[in-house]
Amino acid sequence: MRTLEVVLPAEVRSYPVFIGRGLLAELGRIAAERAFPRRIAVITDETVAGLYGDTALAALEGVGYAAELLAIPPGEGAKTLDTAAMLYDSLIQKKFDRGCGICALGGGVVGDVAGFVAATYLRGLPWIQVPTTLLAQVDSSVGGKTGVNHPAGKNLIGAFWQPAFVLVDPEVLGTLPRRQLHAGLAEVVKTALIGDRELFAQLEGNWEGFLAGDSELLEGAIHRACRVKAEVVSRDERETGLRRVLNFGHTLGHALEAATGYGYFLHGEAVAWGMIGAAWLSWRRGLLGEGEGKRVESLLLSLPKPLLPEIPREKFREHLRRDKKIVAGRLHYVLLAGIGEAVVDGGVREEDLLSALEYLRTLEAQP
Ligand SMILES: NC(=O)c1ccc[n+]([C@@H]2O[C@H](COP(=O)([O-])OP(=O)(O)OC[C@H]3O[C@@H](n4cnc5c(N)ncnc54)[C@H](O)[C@@H]3O)[C@@H](O)[C@H]2O)c1
Ligand SMILES: [Zn+2]
Structure with a gap:
């Protein structure tokens, strides 16, 4: 234990x-x-x-x-x-x-x-x-x-x-349906990306085992992921600021869930797409190196999840705007400065998020 x-x-x-x-x-x-x-x-x-x-x-x-x-x-x-x-x-x-x-x-x-x-x-x-x-x-x-x-x-x-x-x-x-397990793995990847570089390497190195639900691998990863979450919660019990990093990939993810009427994606699946977009934005803003960006993208692309359906740009914009983090005026967006290192950035604009959606589309077009 x-x-x-x-x-x-x-x-x-x-x-x-x-x-x-x-x-x-x-x-x-x-x-x-x-x-x-x-x-x-x-x-x-x-x-x-x-x-x-x-x-x-x-x-x-x-x-x-x-x-x-x-x-x-x-x-x-x-x-x-x-x-x-x-x-x-x-x-x-x-x-x-x-x-x-x-x-x-x-x-x-x-x-x-x-x-x-x-x-x-x-x-x-x-x-x-x-x-x-x-x-x-x-x-x-x-x-x-x-x-x-x-x-x-x-x-x-x-x-x-x-x-x-x-x-x-x-x-x-x-006994958990495989789809639920994979959606949960997206949150494990998120935790690794915001706070545990070594966990990310373990996920990469044993990805097939994780996807198959190997309980020994999962036990180790759950322990590491809970440790990161516990540390964040310890420093910000009432969610005033620091806990925000836990929302990595979630602004885009929530908009994808909402724009597809909930029920198309499981939460974790939408967040997996959202994290690919957020990693791309991190790279575009010069925060995340291209090599690390590609590692993040390739792991998340190989997580089984539904394809992105056609979402009109305006509809997506509407759902982004409904997100309370944007309505409050400035958008506090979580980016990566490296694998295992999240930063909150005040300079990401709505247009950037729409570009990220376009980027996700180009990925889907690839065979
Ligand atoms: N409080 C928080 O900080 C926090 C954080 C993230 C998400 N959430 C909330 O969590 C909810 C989603 O949780 P979830 O994804 O666990 O969904 P869920 O609780 O609906 O469980 C998913 C499905 O799996 C079944 N199930 C549960 N355990 C099983 C098992 N061991 N074997 C087989 N089937 C099993 C359930 O009956 C259910 O049908 C959302 O409402 C979300 O808002 C809360
Ligand atoms: Zn989540």
């Missing part, structure tokens, strides 16, 4: 991230060691409940915990206030009180909703994150951002609420 610590300002409790194959079966032991409340609502989705619900409950009950499974429908559509309200109803009906805890067992959707419920039910209950998608294991489970969507936009309602600990078992990725 590998452990790392998310160190936070004194007024917020720091917490550990435990990473290891087979750790799900140790959930109860670890919770007990950390004196986590003895009654736990395990919030999950129906798919994950079917795959890992029994293992999680057995791990908790085996050491004397009282645990109950509360399952929401799978997918982004369930990340709503209605789902949160349904969960509040169940918790009230089952008489969960301030002496109880919550465990989020699932992908980023479950983590965000369960975390939001944990942050708000009875003004806040302690909670545990057990992420089961690669995206959740390297990204959403570390950092304490929780929330739900609103018809007017994603993640508009939420809270910062840090978990008591995060438990990552890379073995559960064995």
Whole structure:
């Protein structure tokens, strides 16, 4: 088992991230060691409940915990206030009180909703994150951002609420659909690009193994990626500035997701295209050497993902403008000064992003 610590300002409790194959079966032991409340609502989705619900409950009950499974429908559509309200109803009906805890067992959707419920039910209950998608294991489970969507936009309602600990078992990725795994790998590549040169080299050197879901390789990469995310979060718990580097590739990626009506790309797939564009801009601005630029591009091109559909320039511009980072006036754009080194640049203009889209098109035209 590998452990790392998310160190936070004194007024917020720091917490550990435990990473290891087979750790799900140790959930109860670890919770007990950390004196986590003895009654736990395990919030999950129906798919994950079917795959890992029994293992999680057995791990908790085996050491004397009282645990109950509360399952929401799978997918982004369930990340709503209605789902949160349904969960509040169940918790009230089952008489969960301030002496109880919550465990989020699932992908980023479950983590965000369960975390939001944990942050708000009875003004806040302690909670545990057990992420089961690669995206959740390297990204959403570390950092304490929780929330739900609103018809007017994603993640508009939420809270910062840090978990008591995060438990990552890379073995559960064995049942994850390959497409989800690859989309999660895009976020691993992102983390390497913004903060871990050695991780990037490992990805390059073992790319086929990563694409095939080798759990030993994944365990090492998850550890390194969580370490980068934990460091960034430690230095900027409330997302005032530094956390911005985590958005590398995301301005273009979000615009691609939006312009294709969501549902065409998985988030990570759109971000993979976005990172190719951002690396190209970094090279064009003279920040990133051509050799490194090509390495970034070739790794990301070889990540399986849908082709870029035809997107009219004006439509893309509209979606870029909706991005709050641009509306605020100046665009703070994340570029690379090298593999493993992100910089925030105030000089990137909307036209540059449109050129990046054109550039992505030329790549697609290649055989
Ligand atoms: N809080 C944050 O900091 C943060 C960061 C990034 C993303 N997010 C959020 O995360 C969400 C996306 O998360 P996601 O990509 O994990 O999606 P998800 O939670 O919808 O999971 C994807 C699918 O995989 C299934 N699944 C989960 N684990 C599985 C497993 N081990 N085996 C088989 N199937 C499994 C789920 O049932 C679901 O159908 C978005 O809502 C996004 O906003 C939050
Ligand atoms: Zn992302």
